[in-house]
Every structure is written in structure tokens, then in C-alpha cells.
Amino acid sequence: xxxxxxxxxxxxxxxxxxxxxxxxxxxxxxxxxxxxxxxxxxxxxxxxxxxxxxxxxxxxxxxxxxxxxxxxxxxxxxxxxxxxxxxxxxxxxxxxxxxxxxxxxxxxxxxxxxxxxxxxxxxxxxxxxxxxxxxxxxxxxxxxxxxxxxxxxxxxxxxxxxxxxxxxxxxxxxxxxxxxxxxxxxxxxxxxxxxxxxxxxxxxxxx
Amino acid sequence: xxxxxxxxxxxxxxxxxxxxxxxxxxxxxxxxxxxxxxxxxxxxxxxxxxxxxxxxxxxxxxxxxxxxxxxxxxxxxxxxxxxxxxxxxxxxxxxxxxxxxxxxxxxxxxxxxxxxxxxxxxxxxxxxxxxxxxxxxxxxxxxxxxxxxxxxxxxxxxxxxxxxxxxxxxxxxxxxxxxxxxxxxxxxxxxxxxxxxxxxxxxxxxxxxxxxxxxxxxxxxxxxxxxxxxxxxxxxxxxxxxxxxxxxxxxxxxxxxxxxxxxxxxxxxxxxxxxxxxxxxxxxxxxxxxxxxxxxxxxxxxxxxxxxxxxxxxxxxxxxxxxxxxxxxxxxxxxxxxxxxxxxxxxxxxxxxxxxxxxxxxxxxxxxxxxxxxxxxxxxxxxxxxxx
Numbered sequence: 001x002x003x004x005x006x007x008x009x010x011x012x013x014x015x016x017x018x019x020x021x022x023x024x025x026x027x028x029x030x031x032x033x034x035x036x037x038x039x040x041x042x043x044x045x046x047x048x049x050x051x052x053x054x055x056x057x058x059x060x061x062x063x064x065x066x067x068x069x070x071x072x073x074x075x076x077x078x079x080x081x082x083x084x085x086x087x088x089x090x091x092x093x094x095x096x097x098x099x100x101x102x103x104x105x106x107x108x109x110x111x112x113x114x115x116x117x118x119x120x121x122x123x124x125x126x127x128x129x130x131x132x133x134x135x136x137x138x139x140x141x142x143x144x145x146x147x148x149x150x151x152x153x154x155x156x157x158x159x160x161x162x163x164x165x166x167x168x169x170x171x172x173x174x175x176x177x178x179x180x181x182x183x184x185x186x187x188x189x190x191x192x193x194x195x196x197x198x199x200x201x202x203x204x205x206x207x
Numbered sequence: 208x209x210x211x212x213x214x215x216x217x218x219x220x221x222x223x224x225x226x227x228x229x230x231x232x233x234x235x236x237x238x239x240x241x242x243x244x245x246x247x248x249x250x251x252x253x254x255x256x257x258x259x260x261x262x263x264x265x266x267x268x269x270x271x272x273x274x275x276x277x278x279x280x281x282x283x284x285x286x287x288x289x290x291x292x293x294x295x296x297x298x299x300x301x302x303x304x305x306x307x308x309x310x311x312x313x314x315x316x317x318x319x320x321x322x323x324x325x326x327x328x329x330x331x332x333x334x335x336x337x338x339x340x341x342x343x344x345x346x347x348x349x350x351x352x353x354x355x356x357x358x359x360x361x362x363x364x365x366x367x368x369x370x371x372x373x374x375x376x377x378x379x380x381x382x383x384x385x386x387x388x389x390x391x392x393x394x395x396x397x398x399x400x401x402x403x404x405x406x407x408x409x410x411x412x413x414x415x416x417x418x419x420x421x422x423x424x425x426x427x428x429x430x431x432x433x434x435x436x437x438x439x440x441x442x443x444x445x446x447x448x449x450x451x452x453x454x455x456x457x458x459x460x461x462x463x464x465x466x467x468x469x470x471x472x473x474x475x476x477x478x479x480x481x482x483x484x485x486x487x488x489x490x491x492x493x494x495x496x497x498x499x500x501x502x503x504x505x506x507x508x509x510x511x512x513x514x515x516x517x518x519x520x521x522x523x524x525x526x527x528x529x530x531x532x533x534x535x536x537x538x539x540x541x542x543x544x545x546x547x548x549x550x551x552x553x554x555x556x557x558x559x560x561x562x563x564x565x566x567x568x569x570x571x572x573x574x575x576x577x578x579x580x581x582x583x584x585x586x587x588x589x590x591x592x593x594x595x
Contacts, residue, residue: 057558067582068553069521078543
């Protein structure tokens with residue numbers, strides 16, 4: 001049973017897409033949790049237990065004032081101290097393309113949590129491909145401030161992300177376009193054409 | 208010569224309970240025992256029926272049990288009125304708050320200024336104590352009050368050290384813990400500063416090898432110097448610059464002497480003078496020594512996280528950006544260890560130029576985070592909201 005949506009919780013489309021993969025009572029680590037909107041959604045609508053890691057202190061302080069358990073820290077540096085299998089799920093919501101060491105972070109998170117859920121912007125979308133073809137430029141790289149700006153994203157596609165998952169020894173257990181329905185891994189090519197933003201559920205390969 | 212006013216007798220009106228007797232002595236980390244220990248304490252609010260609303264407040268080096276009401280002996284106001292009280296983060300309409308004077312202290316609890324059975328003062332014959340010993344005495348006090356479980360343990364500085372000890376000693380009997388402006392170990396720099404203070408006290412001829420109470424003298428000058436040196440570490444250069452900078456004290460130009468030409472000198476002298484009226488010099492030696500010995504990792508196979516393994520306690524660690532007595536970096540070491548141990552942990556750094564003392568001051572962001580964490584913990588513990 002899913003409880004009725006809480007009117008006080010902000011329901012961002014990518015957060016809703018992530019939330020469908022979280023089960024009641026699961027312990028979730030949200031890496032790059034900002035001011036805690038996703039954690040609030042997961043608590044109130046999925047009954048999850050949440051912890052957050054956020055690099056910006058202002059976001060951390062807002063989270064704690066709201067009663068959320070969050071520490072100030074850097075995903076690129078602070079994850080090695082976490083014990084193996086400490087969490088059911090680790091989430092990178094629109095974070096993985098902004099990390100200095102995405103492979104390292106994914107390795108660490110898949111060690112810490114049994115499942116890693118990532119959402120990311122898909123640069124394989126047909127509009128991006130068309131723009132590159134017709135204008136010779138990649139859109140949406142640097143928050144509108146140029147590809148060289150601080151925190152500019154890594155422009156990878158759904159297939160690129162699948163390659164990273166394979167490199168990290170992970171399988172794509174589920175994938176969905178934000179606002180769309182989950183599809184099986186075989187439809188990755190179509191998602192890579194049509195989805196502007198994607199959610200992958202990654203699990204360790206069975207030994 | 209009159210006996211110093213700070214030698215407290217039973218007739219001083221302070222609330223006390225005996226927590227150790229010859230049958231049940233207090234065993235200390237040093238291997239020694241204390242047969243007679245009294246702990247002085249204060250409480251606010253009402254204990255609920257299932258005794259689940261207990262908040263233990265641990266005080267800092269020079270504070271006392273009067274966290275939320277004025278001290279009738281020194282006439283000083285409550286030291287944490289912005290945090291404890293009706294409608295505050297520690298809401299006395301909701302929680303039963305206990306604050307006790309630490310073992311070794313000088314506001315009614317047994318310490319070096321207490322009398323021995325033979326009628327003389329302990330002085331430096333008092334055993335050297337640790338933070339863990341202080342918490343042992345506090346746990347014994349709560350036992351005497353009929354309290355098993357603590358909803359929240361909170362404190363800053365050496366009070367934060369006690370909070371960490373509480374979670375370890377009263378294993379899983381502490382639901383939530385807030386260590387503030389503290390480190391998991393005393394730094395060499397801090398040991399050094401406190402050693403300066405101790406040497407100042409012991410160099411005062413009135414210290415008399417620690418027997419000044421029996422001999423009717425007071426090592427006030429040494430204690431004042433100790434306080435002056437320590438006080439510098441509690442504030443930041445930015446706040447000193449803003450408050451005093453190089454301004455002169457009530458004069459137009461330098462005097463070419465050793466009077467207090469600068470405002471900062473005059474301020475520190477004043478801090479030293481008012482301190483000696485309310486604090487015992489030997490207590491200062493013992494409590495700072497206990498801080499020096501504090502090193503949680505060392506007591507747990509050299510691995511700090513081992514101190515917190517399998518703890519159900521939820522933590523919220525606070526640090527202050529300009530605190531160089533206990534730095535945010537040291538707090539982060541603690542937070543990493545708590546995460547490594549799998550504890551539910553929050554960590555807040557407050558941006559401020561007020562240094563270590565910021566933990567006692569009004570900082571809206573600090574109070575909002577305290578309130579949010581305590582409120583969430585209280586509802587997780589199933590404590591009802593306070594009635595307005």
C-alpha cells in the first residue's frame with residue numbers, strides 16, 4: 001500500500017521516478033541530498049529511513065533543522081569510511097555527472113549499499129544529437145554558463161552510463177525515463193534516443 | 208584568615224545526592240576508589256510516567272549545574288537560557304532536564320576542595336580523575352534518581368566529551384546525543400595551553416603545594432593567569448579584533464609601563480579576577496587534567512569507530528567555523544568515525560566569527576538545527592508535543 005501523497009512534500013519529477021524503486025523500511029543514503037526534498041518524499045511516501053550526505057553546509061543545516069539526518073561531507077572523499085552493506089540503497093540524484101571521480105564513487109556506493117539508484121541527464125537524447133549535428137555544439141553542459149564553468153557536467157549518454165555500470169561490475173536491474181514507465185535493459189537503445197532524463201537501478205552482478 | 212567562601216558546606220542549599228559509599232565505592236580509571244562521593248545537581252521540568260523524557264546536560268570546564276536557572280551562590284545567571292526553558296530547543300514543558308556539577312568540580316560535588324573524613328581538605332591528595340569517571344558519577348546519580356534511560360545527552364566542550372562517554376558507558380540507554388564544539392581527543396595544543404594554566408596556579412606561592420584551603424590562603428593570581436590564557440583560546444582573532452583590536456584602555460597614548468594599556472589586557476585581567484571569585488584552583492587542575500587524558504580512540508584499540516560500534520544512539524555533532532580550541536576538522540574526524548560505525552549521524556557546522564564560545568551564544572542557525580534534531584528525535588522516541 002502506498003500512502004496518499006503528502007501535500008507538504010515537494011514532488012519533483014525525477015524524485016518521483018527514483019522513489020518508485022524504494023521499498024518500505026529500507027535504509028537509504030542520499031548522496032548530494034541538497035536541502036533534503038528527496039529524503040522527505042522517501043520518508044513520507046515510501047516509508048524509507050534516510051540519511052544524507054551533502055557538500056554544501058547551508059543545505060546540511062536546513063536538513064537538520066527539518067529533522068533529517070545529514071552530514072556535511074564530500075562524496076569524492078568521505079565514502080571509504082562507511083562499512084560494507086551498511087545501506088539497502090544509495091542514491092545519486094542528478095549528482096553523478098558532477099562528481100570529480102564518478103567511477104570511484106560508484107564503486108564505493110555499490111560496496112556500501114546493495115542497490116544504487118542514479119538519475120542523470122541523457123546526452124544521447126535525439127534533441128542533443130540533432131543540436132550537435134546542426135549547430136556543432138553540445139547543449140546543457142554548464143548550467144548555461146559555458147562548458148568550462150565550475151561544476152560543469154560530464155556529458156554522457158545512457159549507453160555511456162551502461163558502460164560505467166559494467167566497468168563497476170554492476171547490472172542495470174531497471175531503467176526508466178523520468179516521467180515514463182520502467183523498461184527492461186533491452187530497450188536501452190530506445191531510451192537513449194527518447195529520454196531526456198533517466199533513472200538506473202544498479203545491482204552487483206551475482207557472483 | 209577567613210576560609211574561602213567557595214568551600215561549600217552542606218548548609219549551602221545546593222541539591223546533592225550521595226552516589227558512592229564505602230559499601231559501593233566509585234571505581235576510578237586510575238585504579239583508585241572514592242568511598243564518599245556526593246554529586247550536586249539541578250533539575251527542570253517534570254519526569255513523565257515512563258521516565259522517557261530525561262535530558263542530561265553536561266557542563267563545560269568552568270560552568271556548573273545552573274544551566275537554566277540562576278546560581279544562588281555566585282548570583283550568576285543561567286548559562287544556557289537560550290537553549291533550555293519553556294518553548295526552547297530543550298523544552299522544559301516537555302523534557303525533564305538534569306544538570307549536575309562534575310566530579311572534581313567546586314559547586315557542591317565532591318572534588319579537591321571537599322573535606323575528607325578526617326576533616327582536612329582533599330587538595331592534591333584527591334585522585335586524578337577522567338572524563339569517564341565524571342560520567343560514572345553522573346550515571347550513579349541518575350540511578351539514585353530512579354532513572355535508567357536518557358532521551359538526550361547534550362553538552363559543549365568538556366561537556367561534549369562527557370556526552371560521548373555517556374553513549375559508550377550507558378550503552379544504548381542514550382537515545383540521542385548532541386556533542387558540541389568538541390573533539391574525540393584532546394589536542395597537543397590544548398594540553399599545552401592548559402599546562403600553562405596549571406603551571407601558573409602551581410607557581411603561585413599561595414597554592415602551598417595544593418594545601419591552600421587548610422592553610423587559609425588562595426592562589427588567586429595563579430588561577431587568574433590560568434583563566435586569562437585559556438580565555439584567549441575560547442575566542443577567535445576576528446572577534447578580538449572586532450571587540451578590541453589595538454585600542455587603548457582609558458588613555459590617549461602608551462604609558463611605557465606594564466599597566467593594562469590595551470583594552471584586551473584590561474579585558475583579560477577582568478576575566479581572571481571575576482573567575483577566582485567563583486572557582487577553585489585545584490578543581491581547575493583536576494578538570495583540565497581529565498581533559499588532557501581524553502582520547503577515545505586510544506581506549507578502543509586505536510580505532511575511534513570501535514568506540515561507537517553497534518550503538519543505537521542517534522548523534523548530531525555541532526562545530527563552529529572559527530573555533531580553534533576544538534576545530535571543525537576534529538569534529539569531522541568524530542563524524543567520520545560515527546559513520547564508519549554505522550551510527551545515525553548528523554553534522555552541522557555553524558559559520559561564525561565568535562570562536563569556541565559560540566556554543567553558548569545566540570546563533571539562530573544553531574538554535575534552529577538544535578530544535579530540528581531534538582524535535583525529530585522526540586517524535587521518533589514517541590514523546591508527545593509539549594502542551595502550550
